[in-house]
Amino acid sequence: MDAKDNSHVFFIVVEWPIYTSRHSIAGQICYIEESKYIEKIEIETLKYLPVKLCGHFTEDNLHVSSLEQISVHEAELLLAVEDSKRLEYFKERGALDKSLSLTINTAVTVEVDGKWLQGIIRYIGRITDAKYPNPITGTFFGIELQGEDRGKGQTDGSYMNKTYFACQKHCGVFAPFSRVKPVESQPKVLNDLAGPVAQPTGMSDPKQSQQQSSNYLTTGDRVIFFMDEISIRGMVMDVKKDEGRVFISTDKNEKGVTEGVSVPLESVIKEELFLLEPEPESRPKPVENEDINMIPAEECPPLGLNVNSVVEVILGKGPAYGTIRWIGSLPGREGTMAGLELEEEVGVSDGTFKGKRYFNCPNKRGLFIKLSSCQPDSRFPKAAANQNNRASKNNQITERELVQIPGALPSAPITTERVKKMLIGRMKGIQGHINSCYMDSALFSLFSCSSVLDSLLFKSTKPGDAPIQSTLLHDIVNPLRSKGFVEGRHVMKLRQQLQELGYCHSFTTEEKDPEEFLTLIMNHILCLDPLLKLSTGGKTQESYCYQIFLDHNHSLVLPTVQQLLEHSFHSASLKLAEVPSCLILQMPRFGKKFKMFQKIIPSVELDITDLLSEGPQQCVLCGQLAYVECVECFREPVFSRTGFKVFCRTCSAQVHSHPERLSHTPSYLSLPRGYTTASGPRAPPLALPRERMQLFAVLSIETSHYVSFVKHGPKNTDWIFFDSMADRQGEKEGFNIPQVEACPEVGMYLEMSPAELASQIPRDMKGVAKRLFCDAYMYLYESTSMSLYR
Structure with missing residues (x-):
């Protein structure tokens, strides 16, 4: 869980520098601005770093050997520990590493007055604000005491007149990680067995947490x-x-x-988990195969459990495992019940209840229990278990059902035929909430009508980050694709999870940049292989987004995206090391407010053949196999408006015999070993496949508000426009109204000549086209061939 905030890098002092004027500072947390740190580490002879100790205003030049870099999450956990013990806990690592994986609703023991008490984590975060100039403050665990230990705490979930979680008086404790231990041996059950918990603004709802609380027996149960x-x-x-x-x-x-x-x-x-059978001596004789009240599949709980799902339930000693053989209602019992066939003889039935047979199983293997008390069998990978369970020939998966299966694959993207029916209108798309437009527009652009990054949703990931992936899949992408609408609370849940894991303290309140969010999700959390591999000077660089930069002597006035990308690659001497499956391009800007161009023409199809570092290319003049490239010829419009200038040997000799090009220095291209082709004056032009990428979405920004355009079909008119905060109902206690609208007018402008488009006055452009052509912030392209393999 290596994380850092956007502006600082953190360290712990592991040795006491003898030259410092301060008393012992070993164990202190210090920090440096990230930009300054990057500048410093580029110096090969770096020996000292100018860092600030938390709690101090001045800088200290500390020897790099006395510092060890830590994540912001680690720094916050360590800050909550007393100074004299901090370095000891850092070096031992055991307690610190375990605390990094603790989440809300985890069962723990907490030290209070020298005694270890049982409890459940209800809050993780700061309980005091960071004092200037410190960028961070300590992370504490808010714990609700359980069982016999209730009443031995010090709080009701409040600290300094601010409520962080709700519990009875003297049943809550705030403690640093050094006084908290996970109850690793305890079984886990569903969150709804834990008591109700009130959460302060900005914190996640325990009922929505992916972690599950322990259900151990205590006095009074x-x-x-x-x-x-x-x-x-x-x-x-x-x-x-x-x-x-x-x-x-x-x-x-x-x-x-x-x-x-x-x-x-x-x-x-x-007793709350168990549905009691009548005692054996009072049972009437079983009646075989009577009609039973089976509930429809769509009424199953959010876990998506159904007949033939393998599950576990918590008995007194621990988990018991079995298979659901029946789901429905029973006479005299409220709620949805499940009939289980257990793996061991720990049940009390053979599948009958009050003389009626509901399913068949060996004696003492049957158990009737609340369906909500069942959870998927944790011994098997969730995706495989649910796929196998749902593949039962007697149970068919509905699209609504699939949305709720833990570990299920993503629903299919919305097709052109379904866009009008599912997406167009008010309360469609993703509902905005508290500066979430950057995330709303990015998620809508990536997942509504494209599957190019669907691997993010089901690839294996770290256990601590699995809840984020689950939220992204089950609460956002699948509802968007199956219902056309995602409530704002689900995006807020994702933001809360990112914040709680220490990636940034302001994810729930402040606006971010889309590239910041996307890089965080793809790189730090779900560890997706870099989308972009760039070749320069014989070395390869990797990234997830590409920011277009232009030198000052470019001649572009009304550029296409194709021209912008080529000019940027030319000025930076870059090439693509391989064809990307997804290409995310940030348009040239001076910050978010100052645009470099009044209009940018979208390149619906992006030809990247000439941008590849390897592979055969065609001479721009005769079409034969190219052997040389001339960077000095790149800007000469006499050849073509786009593309790098590559030539066969004959054309290169003719071009560079011109007096104005005698000083040019063409370079040889890299060709596949052994590649040959017919050449000569009479040889036909070379027929080479072109590598092209398709535009599928554009993010635009105007007055600090992000919106998105999505191309959902092959026609130039197949565009939709999405605004997560198009309207609002009510004031402070109201809600935002997202809207998706068709914008076929975009096609009209795409078909215009550059001269016609240049003459268009932005405020007079029809519909929302102006926001696409004039306010574009990020273009998203996909390779329909490479996306099949990545």
Whole structure:
């Protein structure tokens, strides 16, 4: 989870510099501006860094050997620990590494007054604001105490008159990571078994968290246990975890007597999880194959569980595993129930309930339980388990159902035929909320009608980042493609997750740049291979976006994207090392406000053949195999307005015999080894395939607000315009109204000649075309051939 903020690099002082005028500073957190750091590390003889210690205003020049770089997340965790212990925790790493993976609703033990108490994490973050000039402050864990330890805390979830989570008085604790340990041995269950939690603004809802809380037995729990195949109710009086036994006070029997009994943990089930069967002696004879009330598949819970799903449930001792054989309603029971066939004989049924058979299984393998108490079997990869479960011949997946399957593959992008039906109108697209337009427009552009980056949604990733991938797939992309609408709270959930993982403290409140968000998702979180590999000076550079820069002596007035890219590559001496599957281009600007060109003509098709560092190319004059390239000829319009100037040997000799080109120095092209072709005056022009990329989306910005255009079909008129905050209902407590509209007028301007387009007055352009031609910020291209392989 290596992360840093956008402006600083952080270090911990691992040695005490003897030359410093301060007292011991070993263990102190210090920082340097990122731009200054990058400038410094380019100096090969770097020995000292001018850093600021957190809590101080002045800089100290510390020897690089006394510093060790850390992520912003690590720095914040360490800042919450007392100075004298900080370096010790950093060097040992165990507690720090474990704390990096802790999330809301994780079961932990927390040290309070020298004793370790049981609890569940309800909040992770700062509880004090960073004091100037410090860019960060300490990260604390807000923990709600559980079971016998309730009432031993110090807070109700508030600190300094600000509420960070809600719990009963004296049941909450705020603690640094050094006093928190995960309960690794405890089983996990669904979040809805935990109590309700109020969250402050900007924090994630525990019910939406991908992490799951532990469900261990505690004193006072109502339970059911089994003795001689008879089920008995009672209340937990004591739990002997080391001995694997529970002491239970039973309910009064038929003689009115209450007994105390010690039973094995594995024979105990929480009453709230279990649907009790009638006792064996009172059961009527089973009636085979009666009609049952099976619920429709679309009414299944958000986990997407259905008949034949393999699941786990939590019994007294731990998880039990089985297969759902039936889902429906039962007489006298509320809610949706599931009939499980368990792997071991820990059940109480053979698939019958009150004389009616609901499914068949061996005796003591059947268990009726709330469907909400089941979760997917954690022993198997989620994607494979759900795909196999849903492939059952008796169950067909509906598109609505697929949206909710954990680990499922993405829904198909919206086709041209479905755009009008699904996307056009108000409350369509992605709903904006609190400066989210940069993220809304980027996500809509990438995923609504294109699948070029769908690998982001199902590739393997780090466990700590899996919730972000799940939110992106299940809460944003699939609903967008299946329903045409994503609520703003889902994007806010994604922003909260990014913020909580320490990537940036202002993701939930401030506007960012789309490239910042996309690079973070693709690089730091989901670790996608770089989209772009650039060749320069025999070396290869990698990146996810490409910013177009132009030198001052360019002659472009009304450029196409093709010309801008070629001029930028020419001025920087760049070539493409390989064909990218997706090419994200940022238009030349002086910041977000100052445009370099009044209009830019979209290149609906981008020819990158001449931009590749290797491969055969055609002479720009005769069409034969090219052997040389001349960078000095690039700007001469006598050849062509676009493309690098490459020539065969004959044409190069003729071109460079001109007096004005005698000083040119053509360079030889790299050709595949052994590549030959017919040449000579009578040889036909070389027929080489061209590498072309298709434009599928454009992000535009006007007055700090991002919108997007998406090309959904082959025609020039197949464009839609998306604004996540097109309108608003209500004031402070209201909500934004996103809108998607067709904009076929874009095609009219695309078909104009450059002279006609140049004469168009921006404010008079029809519809929203002006925002595409005049305010373009980022162009997104895809290779229809390479996207099949990456």
